Amino acid sequence: MLGGTVKRVLVANDDGIFAPGIRILKEELAKNFDVYTIAPDRERSASGYSISLDNPIRVKEIEEGRTFAIDGTPVDAVYIALHGAMKADIDIVVSGINKGLNVGTDVFYSGTVSSAFQAVLFNKPGIAVSIDIAGKDIHYETAAMIASRLLENIDDILTEPGIVLNVNVPNVSIGEIKGIDVTTLGRRIYRDRIIERVDPKNNKYYWIDGIHVKDVYREGTDVTSILNKRVSLTPLRLDITDYNYVNKMRQKNYDKIIENILSKI
Numbered sequence: 001m002l003g004g005t006v007k008r009v010l011v012a013n014d015d016g017i018f019a020p021g022i023r024i025l026k027e028e029l030a031k032n033f034d035v036y037t038i039a040p041d042r043e044r045s046a047s048g049y050s051i052s053l054d055n056p057i058r059v060k061e062i063e064e065g066r067t068f069a070i071d072g073t074p075v076d077a078v079y080i081a082l083h084g085a086m087k088a089d090i091d092i093v094v095s096g097i098n099k100g101l102n103v104g105t106d107v108f109y110s111g112t113v114s115s116a117f118q119a120v121l122f123n124k125p126g127i128a129v130s131i132d133i134a135g136k137d138i139h140y141e142t143a144a145m146i147a148s149r150l151l152e153n154i155d156d157i158l159t160e161p162g163i164v165l166n167v168n169v170p171n172v173s174i175g176e177i178k179g180i181d182v183t184t185l186g187r188r189i190y191r192d193r194i195i196e197r198v199d200p201k202n203n204k205y206y207w208i209d210g211i212h213v214k215d216v217y218r219e220g221t222d223v224t225s226i227l228n229k230r231v232s233l234t235p236l237r238l239d240i241t242d243y244n245y246v247n248k249m250r251q252k253n254y255d256k257i258i259e260n261i262l263s264k265i
Contacts, residue, residue, distance in 0.1 A: 006151050008034045010081055010090040010119075013098065014074040014111025016043045017062065021097030021140050025129065026067075028144035029094065033151065036088050037062075038077045041069040045100075047111040049118075051075050059085060074111035078118040092154065093119035096129030097143045101168050103130075103222040104188035104215075107236060116164045120238050125154060126164045132171040132226055142177065143169040146231055162239065168222050168232040180231040186221030189213045 009029055013022040017039040029035050041060065050073045057072040057080060068086065070077050078093055080086075095115040102110045116126030127150065131143040146169055150157065158165060170177070195207040215223040222232035248254075 006033060006091045006154055008036065008088050008091050009151065010078070010086070010088075010093045011035055011037045011039075012074060012078050012081075012093060012095045012115045013039045014044045014047060014095075014115065015099055016040050017067070017069040019043070019099065020138075021099055021131070021143075024140040025094065025097045025144045025147060028141070028148050029151065032148060034088075035066075036081070036086055036090065037067040038081045038086060039069060040074060040077060041071050044074055044111055045098075046109045047073050047075075047114075048109050049075055049114040050111075051079065074115045075118050078115045082119070082122045082124070090124065092125045092127070092151070094127045094129060094147055094151070096127075096131075096147070096167075097140050097169075098128070098130035099138065100133050101130050101222075101226060102128060102166060103168055103226065103232070104186045106188060107166060107185065113164065113166060113236070116166075117236075117238055120162055120164055123161065125158045127151075127154075127167060128164060129167045129169070131169045135171045139171055139173055142172065142174045143167075145174055146177075146180075150233075157233075158235075162237055164236045164238070166222075166232075166234040166236050168226055168234075170226050170229045170231070172229055176229060177231060178229045180233060181220075181225040183222045183225050183232045183234050184220055185234060185236075186218060186223035187216040188223060189216065 011026050026035055026037050052072045057070050057076050060069045095112045098112040102113050107113045113128040116128040119126035129143055129147045190210040191213050192210045197205050217224045222234050225232035
């Protein structure tokens with residue numbers, strides 16, 4: 001928490017309230033912090049920044065005053081909690097532990113990352129925590145311990161408002177972690193496709209599918225840190241304006257383009 005000590009932590013996710021990642025994260029953070037939990041009642045992965053405007057959102061209390069499930073999106077959950085449905089003054093939101101990395105362009109689809117950004121919109125720090133799923137077993141406990149240590153030092157890490165800390169953790173035991181890097185977003189390449197089907201009434205329907213093909217490994221990026229068994233910390237900003245291109249568009253040669261556009265209206 002900027003300018004203060006973290007006490008009350010809201011844990012959220014997009015894998016659902018009963019996912020192992022959120023349970024293990026909650027248990028680890030509860031050793032040192034006052035933890036509250038809210039999440040969708042089922043998996044809502046890749047729901048991005050979707051919010052529910054046309055349907056009511058129902059909230060089910062799982063643990064009295066502490067743990068809640070909703071039938072909305074991951075962002076709905078954080079929105080409702082920080083608007084007062086949860087009777088606690090939350091200091092910070094930790095979203096995760098996501099089953100699978102959120103690196104590169106994944107962050108634009110991720111409900112985990114979007115939940116952390118919702119905290120920023122409420123002027124609270126947000127952390128998104130994800131773990132690689134390569135390997136036989138998923139070491140959620142490693143990511144949970146990393147998240148707890150980050151929270152203990154968060155005042156020194158997030159020194160400016162408006163920042164989400166995107167944390168990606170390799171799928172190894174805590175003793176196998178080689179270090180922690182501050183990184184930029186890397187590049188993850190997918191082969192996107194849609195799968196067409198026909199229902200019994202002869203109506204077409206589609207599944208959206210994406211196959212991870214490869215990562216582009218460049219020094220200083222999140223994907224490279226994971227490859228090297230190092231934790232990746234990528235600061236993300238809510239303001240995604242390209243200021244360099246704004247300046248370019250404001251140069252004189254754009255004036256004629258704008259005049260041409262206006263002349264044809």
